[in-house]
Amino acid sequence: MIDIRLLRENVEHVIERLQTRQKDFSYLRQVVDVDERMRKTLVEVEELKASRNELSKQIGEFKREGNDATKLMEQVAGLGETIQALDASIETDREFIHQTLLETPNIPYQDAIVGVSEEDNVEVRKHLTPPVFSFPPVPHWDLAEQLDIIDFERGVKIAGPRFVVYKGLGARLERALMQFMMDVHAMEHGYIELIPPYINNKESLTATGQLPKFEDDLFKLNMEGKDYYLNPTCEVPAINYHRDEVLKKADLPLRYVGFTTAFRKEAGAAGRDTRGIIRLHQFSKVELIAFASPEDGYVIHEQMLNDAEKILQLLELPYRVIELCTGDLGAAMAKTYDIEVWLPSYDAYKEIASISNAETYQARRANIRYKEQPESKPEFVHTLNGSGLAIGRTVVAILENYQQADGSILVPKVLQSYMKTDVIK
RNA sequence: GGAGGAAUACCCAAGUCUGGCUGAAGGGAACGGUCUUGAAAACCGUCAGGUCGGGAAACCGGCGCGGGGGUUCGAAUCCCUCUUCCUCCGCCA
Numbered sequence: 001m002i003d004i005r006l007l008r009e010n011v012e013h014v015i016e017r018l019q020t021r022q023k024d025f026s027y028l029r030q031v032v033d034v035d036e037r038m039r040k041t042l043v044e045v046e047e048l049k050a051s052r053n054e055l056s057k058q059i060g061e062f063k064r065e066g067n068d069a070t071k072l073m074e075q076v077a078g079l080g081e082t083i084q085a086l087d088a089s090i091e092t093d094r095e096f097i098h099q100t101l102l103e104t105p106n107i108p109y110q111d112a113i114v115g116v117s118e119e120d121n122v123e124v125r126k127h128l129t130p131p132v133f134s135f136p137p138v139p140h141w142d143l144a145e146q147l148d149i150i151d152f153e154r155g156v157k158i159a160g161p162r163f164v165v166y167k168g169l170g171a172r173l174e175r176a177l178m179q180f181m182m183d184v185h186a187m188e189h190g191y192i193e194l195i196p197p198y199i200n201n202k203e204s205l206t207a208t209g210q211l212p213k214f215e216d217d218l219f220k221l222n223m224e225g226k227d228y229y230l231n232p233t234c235e236v237p238a239i240n241y242h243r244d245e246v247l248k249k250a251d252l253p254l255r256y257v258g259f260t261t262a263f264r265k266e267a268g269a270a271g272r273d274t275r276g277i278i279r280l281h282q283f284s285k286v287e288l289i290a291f292a293s294p295e296d297g298y299v300i301h302e303q304m305l306n307d308a309e310k311i312l313q314l315l316e317l318p319y320r321v322i323e324l325c326t327g328d329l330g331a332a333m334a335k336t337y338d339i340e341v342w343l344p345s346y347d348a349y350k351e352i353a354s355i356s357n358a359e360t361y362q363a364r365r366a367n368i369r370y371k372e373q374p375e376s377k378p379e380f381v382h383t384l385n386g387s388g389l390a391i392g393r394t395v396v397a398i399l400e401n402y403q404q405a406d407g408s409i410l411v412p413k414v415l416q417s418y419m420k421t422d423v424i425k
Numbered sequence: 426g427g428a429g430g431a432a433u434a435c436c437c438a439a440g441u442c443u444g445g446c447u448g449a450a451g452g453g454a455a456c457g458g459u460c461u462u463g464a465a466a467a468c469c470g471u472c473a474g475g476u477c478g479g480g481a482a483a484c485c486g487g488c489g490c491g492g493g494g495g496u497u498c499g500a501a502u503c504c505c506u507c508u509u510c511c512u513c514c515g516c517c518a
Contacts, residue, residue: 060445
């Protein structure tokens with residue numbers, strides 16, 4: 001959520017910066033008007049409440065001393081109704097402001113690359129060059145089928161389209177990657193491991209920004225009349241881990257590495273990436289999450305990017321890092337890097353990780369703050385999240401980049417001890 | 426699933442029956458001090474925090490006893506409702 005105070009101070013500036021997202025935010029002017037009206041009424045009703053409190057106190061004193069308080073009670077008689085009416089009008093205005101701001105995306109960071117679409121994203125760096133094959137490389141869906149390590153048909157039978165069964169060494173590869181990534185981040189990069197609930201409540205999804213606007217992307221459950229959602233990313237439970245808390249400055253940055261299975265409806269992606277396991281309703285992911293003071297936020301962001309890249313470096317996979325332009329930025333995020341891994345079947349780089357700083361946008365929604373000193377006023381933290389990495393797409397990258405002429409797959413060196421084999425055949 | 430009980434400030438806890446000098450006794454912890462070569466002990470002192478609004482500021486006011494609603498001039502206290510936790514029984518990986 002963006003800061004209402006920032007809006008009050010300079011709506012036009014906020015609107016201008018938000019417009020770089022290529023949408024219309026002129027409606028925010030109305031929010032400022034309503035806010036002003038609301039605050040005026042607030043002053044009015046608070047004065048009335050103060051006088052009611054004063055009179056009630058006097059009534060108490062009168063009665064205690066055995067005096068007649070009828071006159072005072074007459075004085076206070078009409079106040080209640082007026083107060084109630086004013087309170088109701090404040091509540092309406094407040095609710096309007098709140099709902100509107102809940103649906104307003106984050107302001108891109110100060111020096112954001114202004115652009116219209118992903119076309120305008122900017123490449124930051126590249127690592128390794130795409131492999132050159134002496135034979136026509138085979139896409140992962142064919143490799144996986146031939147090796148009998150991913151069962152597409154039975155996935156559809158059991159659950160439906162965009163579900164698969166990992167089998168044999170395919171299942172082991174998935175498991176090895178999870179273990180490997182968690183190990184690197186926890187033991188070498190110093191993140192604290194987390195395995196949170198995969199089912200999250202409405203408050204959690206609202207705090208991170210999926211609700212109310214993006215409900216269509218989520219798998220929704222209804223248990224005894226209450227709504228729950230399957231988490232679309234570990235970011236949701238991990239950020240909410242500290243919801244409604246005041247953190248100690250000395251504990252920052254707090255850095256976690258979480259494992260979850262992520263569930264996505266992919267509602268708007270019909271017909272896209274239909275072959276293989278690039279876009280499934282269910283996939284495993286190792287996620288990095290950090291809570292930092294605002295002055296450290298962007299330092300941690302770069303560090304998190306490096307930590308995610310490290311996995312691809314260890315796996316010896318070619319990738320590039322791009323910075324998203326304002327038109328391609330996720331709603332809750334102020335700045336995002338994507339890491340794209342080389343996929344021979346696409347003959348292109350494909351997103352495998354996304355590392356973002358939400359600044360105080362999620363912290364304000366989730367009410368996560370920190371104190372500089374024990375006696376100082378709590379301030380909102382920066383929240384950061386980054387894939388470290390999406391496991392399904394890592395499987396794809398390994399199958400396709402490590403394939404041999406005979407259809408077998410070499411196992412990356414760092415995975416061999418986890419896989420107990422150096423080749424999948 | 427059945428039957429009971431509980432939620433008060435950093436922690437413990439009184440107050441709730443009988444509404445008003447209670448935004449909250451007492452204890453612990455913490456912090457500051459006296460004493461001490463230093464520390465402990467003892468003693469003295471401080472100790473809701475938060476949030477929203479007004480104000481240049483000093484400061485003033487609203488809210489606030491798990492959440493929401495109601496009764497009342499006035500609610501920690503009465504009523505409704507939700508949530509969470511605990512105990513016992515049943516079931517269970």
